Each structure stands twice: as structure tokens, then as C-alpha cells.
Amino acid sequence: MVCNYIASLFRRNSIYVATIFGGAFAFQAFFNYGVTSWYENHNKGKLWKDVKGKFVEGADSEDDE
Amino acid sequence: MFSRAATPFVQKVVAGSAAVTGLTASYLLYKDSLSAQAMTAAEHGLHPPAYGWSHNGMFETFDHASIRRGFQVYREVCASCHSLDRIAWRNLVGVSHTASEAKEMCEELEYDDEPDDEGLPRKRPGKLADYIPGPYENEEAARAGNQGALPPDLSLIVKARHGGCDYIFSLLTGYPEEPPAGVVLPPGTNYNPYFPGGAIAMGRVLFDDLVEYEDGTPATTSQMAKDVTTFLNWTAEPEHDERKRWGLKALIVVSSLYLVSIWVKRYKWAAVKARKFRFDPPKKN
Amino acid sequence: MVSYVRGPLYKSVKSIGGLNFPLFKTYLPDLILWGGAAGAGVAVFTEGVPLFKNTFYTKIPYFGSYWEYNPDPEDVPI
Numbered sequence: 001m002v003c004n005y006i007a008s009l010f011r012r013n014s015i016y017v018a019t020i021f022g023g024a025f026a027f028q029a030f031f032n033y034g035v036t037s038w039y040e041n042h043n044k045g046k047l048w049k050d051v052k053g054k055f056v057e058g059a060d061s062e063d064d065e
Numbered sequence: 066m067f068s069r070a071a072t073p074f075v076q077k078v079v080a081g082s083a084a085v086t087g088l089t090a091s092y093l094l095y096k097d098s099l100s101a102q103a104m105t106a107a108e109h110g111l112h113p114p115a116y117g118w119s120h121n122g123m124f125e126t127f128d129h130a131s132i133r134r135g136f137q138v139y140r141e142v143c144a145s146c147h148s149l150d151r152i153a154w155r156n157l158v159g160v161s162h163t164a165s166e167a168k169e170m171c172e173e174l175e176y177d178d179e180p181d182d183e184g185l186p187r188k189r190p191g192k193l194a195d196y197i198p199g200p201y202e203n204e205e206a207a208r209a210g211n212q213g214a215l216p217p218d219l220s221l222i223v224k225a226r227h228g229g230c231d232y233i234f235s236l237l238t239g240y241p242e243e244p245p246a247g248v249v250l251p252p253g254t255n256y257n258p259y260f261p262g263g264a265i266a267m268g269r270v271l272f273d274d275l276v277e278y279e280d281g282t283p284a285t286t287s288q289m290a291k292d293v294t295t296f297l298n299w300t301a302e303p304e305h306d307e308r309k310r311w312g313l314k315a316l317i318v319v320s321s322l323y324l325v326s327i328w329v330k331r332y333k334w335a336a337v338k339a340r341k342f343r344f345d346p347p348k349k350n
Numbered sequence: 351m352v353s354y355v356r357g358p359l360y361k362s363v364k365s366i367g368g369l370n371f372p373l374f375k376t377y378l379p380d381l382i383l384w385g386g387a388a389g390a391g392v393a394v395f396t397e398g399v400p401l402f403k404n405t406f407y408t409k410i411p412y413f414g415s416y417w418e419y420n421p422d423p424e425d426v427p428i
Contacts (some may be wrong), residue, residue, distance in 0.1 A: 015387075018383060018386075026391075028394070031317075035310065043374055046125075046128045154427075158427035164427055167427070
């Protein structure tokens with residue numbers, strides 16, 4: 001049961017604290033990654049990395065508009 | 066006696082005085098718009114319309130191509146009078162220019178170096194860490210070169226003026242061919258309805274095809290005004306793009322926590338809210 | 351005759367500063383878990399430190415590339 005797995009996180013204080021910190025570490029990385037991807041996709045074509053290729057010759061224009 | 070309903074005569078008097086008051090106020094407002102003395106609408110300047118800037122909105126970044134074109138306009142047009150004290154060459158890197166482009170631009174300029182062994186001043190080519198130099202040595206020189214008017218520093222001008230971008234854009238594009246009839250301007254000033262008071266020392270500077278954009282964008286007056294305004298908005302708020310990204314993160318986290326707190330409250334109170342009291346009176350004998 | 355014992359016979363386990371081996375053995379799993387918790391706590395607060403990023407976090411499978419920092423040298427004002 002899922003409930004048993006969740007309950008096992010609370011049984012020992014050490015596991016509880018480790019879950020909190022581990023979750024925080026994973027969350028901040030995934031959350032920042034997700035938000036940044038959305039933000040950069042939402043503003044595609046306006047960011048410097050998107051317009052760089054238009055002005056600078058020979059720049060790595062991997063992000064072509 | 067006081068509860069009596071108003072007679073038709075009283076009603077007419079009230080309606081008539083309301084109409085007279087409204088018409089008088091309208092007439093005074095109209096008269097006010099005709100003159101440009103102190104404490105009139107003209108003194109405060111025409112309010113600019115709200116334009117649809119590409120960076121309007123909670124999650125919109127600056128248009129960096131526009132920032133780059135705007136810097137070109139600043140450098141070729143505005144920089145002959147206006148300084149940009151708070152922007153260093155390094156600030157352009159990764160925003161509108163590459164490191165080598167910024168280096169190329171600053172190395173054309175001379176900055177004060179440390180004095181040599183005999184204490185004589187020396188010069189050196191610019192570095193990325195140097196700030197963009199202004200056109201005048203000091204305020205007095207700036208005033209002397211502009212008939213007593215001081216061209217303001219443009220680093221924070223978008224934040225420093227009511228209306229922000231809309232005002233700057235309207236001001237740059239709002240010079241009429243001729244001042245309206247009856248407007249008396251002090252010597253050395255030009256008419257601009259958006260400028261508080263209407264008399265501005267700066268003349269119209271942007272004309273079609275004044276600069277040549279490297280990306281082929283047609284350099285119309287309004288295009289240049291839009292680009293330079295976007296650039297000046299960036300100089301005023303270089304943190305803008307990052308700030309909005311962090312704002313998005315903060316909104317997500319804080320609103321999730323808010324919803325969680327509501328859920329916890331309802332959960333904790335459920336027993337209290339759902340309980341039922343029943344009183345069974347003792348049976349009478 | 352009943353032979354009485356005068357008292358219990360105490361036998362002390364070798365210990366260092368109040369800690370002994372059987373006790374340590376019972377604590378061991380919990381200590382390991384606490385060590386993991388402390389490590390995760392350190393990870394949370396060093397997530398942005400380049401030394402930690404390059405030494406540990408870039409080596410996380412699948413998602414490690416998130417901590418890699420390879421900007422275009424033209425975008426770095428040096």
C-alpha cells in the first residue's frame with residue numbers, strides 16, 4: 001500500500017528529516033529547471049540567446065527562430 | 066412635518082442647480098485646457114497613451130534585439146548630450162552585445178590611468194569594467210553647452226518620469242511641426258505637449274533613417290523611439306528579466322503554500338464545524 | 351547449607367567515553383540514516399556552490415546536466 005510507504009517516512013525521525021532535505025534538494029532543482037524552461041519558451045525570440053545569431057556572425061545559432 | 070415628500074417645485078430646483086453646477090464645471094475644465102498657465106492641465110503635460118510594450122506583463126522579458134538597436138540609437142544620437150553614468154560596458158555583455166563587441170567599443174575610448182613615476186597623468190584604453198563616459202565633464206559644462214539646460218542622465222530616466230516608457234516614447238515622437246497658436250515659448254525651447262509646461266530645451270532629434278540598423282529594421286522615427294525607450298528601460302531595470310522569473314517562482318510557491326494552509330485549516334476545523342449539539346431535556350415526571 | 355552470593359557480579363564491557371560496541375551496533379542504522387539526513391541538508395544549502403556543483407551534483411544520473419555551467423565565452427564579461 002502507498003499509505004504504508006508514506007507512513008514509513010514518519011516512523012523514524014532520521015528518515016523524516018532525510019526525506020525533507022532530500023525532497024528540498026530535488027524540488028529546488030526540478031522547480032527551477034521547470035520554471036526556467038517555461039519562461040524561456042514563453043519569451044522565445046526576445047532573449048539574447050535567441051537573437052544573438054542574428055547580430056553576430058559565427059555565433060553558435062543553435063536556437064534559430 | 067419633515068417626512069413630507071419633496072414637492073415638484075423643490076425637485077425642479079434641485080435638478081436645475083445640479084445641471085448648472087455640471088455645466089459650470091465642464092466650462093471651467095474646458096477653459097482650463099485652453100490656457101497653459103500655472104496649475105493647469107498643460108502645466109502637467111499631456112498624459113501619454115498606454116503602448117503595448119513587448120515587456121508589458123508579469124512574465125514578459127525585454128526584447129533584446131530592441132535593446133541592441135536602442136543602444137545604437139543612444140550611442141549615435143542621444144549620447145551627444147545625455148550621459149549614461151550607471152551603465153558599464155560589461156553590463157552590455159550577454160544582454161545586447163558579445164564580450165568582444167563590448168571590448169571593441171570601450172577600447173576605442175581613453176580613460177584615466179594611474180599616474181606614472183613622476184606623478185603625471187596617463188591615459189589607457191577602456192576596459193569592460195569602465196562606465197560609459199558622458200559627453201560633458203561636469204554639470205556646468207553640460208549647461209554651458211545647452212543654453213543653460215541640463216540634459217538629464219538617462220540611466221534611470223524611465224523610472225524617474227511619470228508614465229515611464231510611454232512618456233519617453235511620446236516625448237520623443239510628440240514634437241509637432243509648429244507649436245499651437247498662442248503658445249509663447251521661452252527662448253531656446255521647443256514645444257512638446259507631453260513635457261510638463263510644454264516648453265522643452267531638447268529639440269526633436271529622431272528623424273526617419275537617422276541611423277542604419279545592422280539587422281535591416283527600417284529606422285523610422287517611431288522604431289528608433291521604441292528601441293531607445295526599450296534600451297533605457299533596460300538601463301533603469303537591468304534586473305528586469307531575472308526579477309520576473311523569480312516572481313513567477315515566488316507566485317507558484319507562495320500560492321501553493323496558501324492553498325495548503327487553507328486545506329490544513331479546513332482539515333483541522335472539520336471536526337469542530339461538523340459537530341452537532343443535542344440537548345435532551347430531562348423527562349418531566 | 352545454602353551458599354549465598356554477597357552481591358551481583360558485575361562485568362564491564364570495554365568502553366571508550368561511555369560508548370561500547372554492542373551499544374554502537376544498535377545505534378548504527380540510525381546513525382547511518384542521520385548521516386544521510388545531514389548530507390541531504392548540506393546538499394540543500396550548497397546547491398549553488400560551484401565547488402559542490404562540479405564535484406557532486408553534475409555526476410547525478412539523468413539530471414546532472416542541470417548543474418553544468420558552460421556559458422558561451424562571448425556572454426561572460428571578462
